[in-house]
Amino acid sequence: MKAIEDNNGQEQSGWALADRQRWMGILARAACRDLEAFLDQLPDSGGYDFLRLPEIGLSMVRGRAGGTGDPFNLGEMTVTRCSLRLADGTVGHGYIKGRDKRHCELAALFDALLQRDEYRQDLFARLIDPLEKKWLEKRHERSRKAAATKVEFYTMVRGED
Amino acid sequence: MYVAVKGGERAIENAHKFLAEERRGDKDVPELSLDQIREQLSLSISRVMAEGSLYDPDLAALAVKQARGDLIEAIFLLRAYRTTLPRFGFTTAIETSDMSLDRRISATFKDLPGGQVLGPTYDYTHRLLDFALAAEGEEPLQAETADKAVEPETPRVLELLNHEGLIEQAAAGNDQDCEVGDLTREPLDFPAGRDIRLQNLARGDEGFILALGYSTQRGYARNHAFVGEIRVGEVAVEMVPEELGFAIEIGDITITECETVNQFKGSKKVPPQFTRGYGLTLGHNERKTIAMALVDRALRAKELGEEVEAAAQDEEFVLSHSDNIQATGFVEHIKLPHYVDFQSELELVRRLRAEMVVEQKQAAE
Numbered sequence: 001m002k003a004i005e006d007n008n009g010q011e012q013s014g015w016a017l018a019d020r021q022r023w024m025g026i027l028a029r030a031a032c033r034d035l036e037a038f039l040d041q042l043p044d045s046g047g048y049d050f051l052r053l054p055e056i057g058l059s060m061v062r063g064r065a066g067g068t069g070d071p072f073n074l075g076e077m078t079v080t081r082c083s084l085r086l087a088d089g090t091v092g093h094g095y096i097k098g099r100d101k102r103h104c105e106l107a108a109l110f111d112a113l114l115q116r117d118e119y120r121q122d123l124f125a126r127l128i129d130p131l132e133k134k135w136l137e138k139r140h141e142r143s144r145k146a147a148a149t150k151v152e153f154y155t156m157v158r159g160e161d
Numbered sequence: 162m163y164v165a166v167k168g169g170e171r172a173i174e175n176a177h178k179f180l181a182e183e184r185r186g187d188k189d190v191p192e193l194s195l196d197q198i199r200e201q202l203s204l205s206i207s208r209v210m211a212e213g214s215l216y217d218p219d220l221a222a223l224a225v226k227q228a229r230g231d232l233i234e235a236i237f238l239l240r241a242y243r244t245t246l247p248r249f250g251f252t253t254a255i256e257t258s259d260m261s262l263d264r265r266i267s268a269t270f271k272d273l274p275g276g277q278v279l280g281p282t283y284d285y286t287h288r289l290l291d292f293a294l295a296a297e298g299e300e301p302l303q304a305e306t307a308d309k310a311v312e313p314e315t316p317r318v319l320e321l322l323n324h325e326g327l328i329e330q331a332a333a334g335n336d337q338d339c340e341v342g343d344l345t346r347e348p349l350d351f352p353a354g355r356d357i358r359l360q361n362l363a364r365g366d367e368g369f370i371l372a373l374g375y376s377t378q379r380g381y382a383r384n385h386a387f388v389g390e391i392r393v394g395e396v397a398v399e400m401v402p403e404e405l406g407f408a409i410e411i412g413d414i415t416i417t418e419c420e421t422v423n424q425f426k427g428s429k430k431v432p433p434q435f436t437r438g439y440g441l442t443l444g445h446n447e448r449k450t451i452a453m454a455l456v457d458r459a460l461r462a463k464e465l466g467e468e469v470e471a472a473a474q475d476e477e478f479v480l481s482h483s484d485n486i487q488a489t490g491f492v493e494h495i496k497l498p499h500y501v502d503f504q505s506e507l508e509l510v511r512r513l514r515a516e517m518v519v520e521q522k523q524a525a526e
Binding site (some may be wrong): 017021024025028029055056057058059060061062063064065066067068069070071072073074075076077078079081083093095096097098099139140141142143144145146147148149150151153 | 210211214215216217219220243246247248249250251252253254255257258261262263264271272276277278279280281282304305306307308309310311317319331341342343344345355356357359360363364395397398400402404405407408409410411412413414416418420437439441442443
């Protein structure tokens, strides 16, 4: 497992960087109401303070010439970010597409909780894994609709042999 | 020259009230919700996001509603809104090869790995008005679902040509220390790099880009294009926030991509190979994206040693006139009061006419 130096200088461990990237990506894609619903089931986590209040801004989306060549600026998208600190000092960050401040706050809160050993396993099992499954199923379902529009070419036999 | 014109306050205020009432239309007809606009006018949303150069379907829906469906007005609203927001940074370049595909077609190869996936397209419809839609409460047709999803690894069509060396290679794609031009930060300057050209075209007016693309097909800047590939779908957007120092995905966006295969070129040293044009837009904008690829290819004239003789090849002409917000600002501003300018012109014409009369009199005497 890889330890990461957080901004507050605290050594974090017990989870791999790839794990955190995964859960942050899943939290960003989750529906806010799903995170909210899960929060109600969670035992009191001791509250948190904002290091950065949820803030709406922009990120410039880059593409590549020819799809694989040099980068260029395609256009911007709205992004919301926030940072908070749990009572024990764990810092969580939220970065999400769009302008839903509450969603961003909850993403940061769960990012912090997921870094804590006493929460992680339970959160993976009851929150992150099901959210990922939901997201992938939705994507898979759409892809199956696209696949149904795939052209099946067949060759006509002309004339007689 | 402009002068302060006073006395219009009440007229303006009342005009705005009249506008608000007109925007709402007949109150016996239910009001449109933003959700309805976003879900049912999704191609308007796509155009507003692409040319507003801001991906946010909810804001685009609000803009379309506020603008009474005038998409250029809506684009203007989106452009104005973005100036109120701070920029958090830029994303890692999106990997269009990893797109979750709704649609993927090629006009150059029939049988290709991954196949021809038509997706939700108007192509092959008969363009007959569907009066079933006029009757409200009509249940839409349900999409069919295949047993299997589209192959996750669908190779880029032009890469197939690449293996044989039949097409020019895309530039290396080196991001390290690569300065990427940004029209939202620096004014347009010439000659413009391809990064600036692509950004300009991606946010440029669909009608203008379409007409220019069409002109290349009709023989101005002829470079004989085939659509190598069109892709529509979702890609993950990744950022590296400073406070984290590592990449995270913040969500997915819908994009449209088009690669064209164009007239080949070669020299004594390089055997003939196809050239390419590229189009990429935020949202689902197929017509615009194909036209963009045509114009991108035409604008590469100098780089490819072609003579610049048509409008679509002239980067100063194309890039300076593609932005519909700049264009509408300048074209429409002439309807605003120019009373003093016009007074001075009036006086000039009167004086010239008077002088002419005097001269004619003198000549006659």
